[in-house]
Amino acid sequence: MSSVTRLHHALPLSPAVNKAVTELDSVIAKAIDAAKGAGLPQGLVVAVLHGHAHSETAKMVG
Structure with a gap:
């Protein structure tokens, strides 16, 4: 899935997050x-x- 859009954030993401x-x-x-x-x-x-x-979203907002 090399066409996946990479995450962008106001602050740079750590190498560990990028690797994960x-x-x-x-x-x-x-x-x-x-x-x-x-x-x-x-x-x-x-x-x-x-x-x-859906399950992960429910955990984040619950």
């Missing part, structure tokens, strides 16, 4: 490729990702 974002992006991309390769429907992949995003 890059690693997270890589792992997610590999998991999506593996899921597609196993024959999971694209809608299910999207639903799982959306569910995790």
